[in-house]
Amino acid sequence: METYTLSVSPDFAPEYLSGWFIFNTWLQKSLETPFHLEIYDDFEAQRRDIQLDKIDLIYANSYDAAMLVREKGFQAVARPAHVSDETVIAVANSSNFDSVDDLVPWCRVASTHDPDVHMMGMIMLESADLDSSNVVVTSAQTYVLVAKYLLNGDADVGFFLKDSFQDLSDLIRSQMRVLVESQIGVIHHTLLAGPKVQHLVPEMLDRLLLMQNTTKGKDVLDSMQMTGWLKMEGEDTDFMIDLIDTLME
Amino acid sequence: MFITYHDGASREITIVDREVPYPDGKLIVSRTDISGVITHANQAFVEMSGYSLDELIGTNHYILRHPDMPAAAFGDLWDTIKSGKKWHGYVKNLRKDGAYYWVKATVIPNIRNGELTGYTSVRRKPSRSKVVACTLLYAQMNMDVQS
């Protein structure tokens, strides 16, 4: 029997990854199909494997999801209930900036390769007449490193996925201030199935939607810090892609 | 004041010279059918426009048209999106209470199975310098039309 590959966007804090290993075990049992969970430290390595068709099932941010549907024939299956991906722009406590509109050209931005957070961060800078042509962006591998750039004075503002910002240690977070936080509500991660596992989608969806009703399923969801899954209808996927299209340069 | 729209519909509107600032971090999202009738609006849209969701759904998007907006700006919008392309622009919108709010708007055509089914618009906070520039530009455009 062929073993399929499950992967998750590298925007996750490592403490959530154990939940995905538990999910992978649950998935294999539920579908009686072997899956292997492949973890990536960075977006580039994962993108390369996506291009090589090495990934069959993926939990992706909406920016990558749009690309997977359009270019790689993926189908959005489900999304987590009651959560959305929001972006925080923060500064060190000692910063002179009190709002985004105070920011000045050539300010130094620390960001990750997380595409939807970077995109939203840049959109929130636009109201200060800032864009990629007049800010200096430094890419960090993780959100902890973005915080370090701020605290060491190597960057003026940092972009964070809100969940990751809140997961930073109290010691680090207490040394930063939030300038602005997005409240979009409609951008979220999605579980997507590639061409090789389309035949598994109906059964997978049934199982996902029932997960919160079983003790075992609920434990798995808890370990992923999720409350349940919602079905992604075709129109939900089209809408998500349209939204990303309006936001992309 | 009386306003007449492109389809001949008209209504009495109240204009109040008060700007409601665009809220930081929010996006106003709406979708329309191919004629510009609103089919979907998010909470930020409801809050900023001052209309309830029920009032918005089924209404033409021109309900937000502010008389300071030149017709040519919307002509450009419709020419662009009808040809299947994305449109960006700065728009002064009229609230139900007569006050106004500026947005940077993006509109894209929604293509489903190769067919145009409607449009999606997302607005974000505009920069002050763009608002100042567009205020002057639109006033000039309106004067040119009148003279």
Ligand SMILES: Cc1cc2nc3c(=O)[nH]c(=O)nc-3n(C[C@H](O)[C@H](O)[C@H](O)COP(=O)(O)O)c2cc1C
């Ligand atoms: C998706 C979409 C969003 C629109 N949003 C606005 C808007 O926010 N404000 C506005 O005045 N017109 C908006 N329009 C344009 C209106 O449909 C209309 O062309 C404009 O208000 C001028 O109206 P009139 O030429 O009928 O007087 C939008 C159109 C579309 C398709």
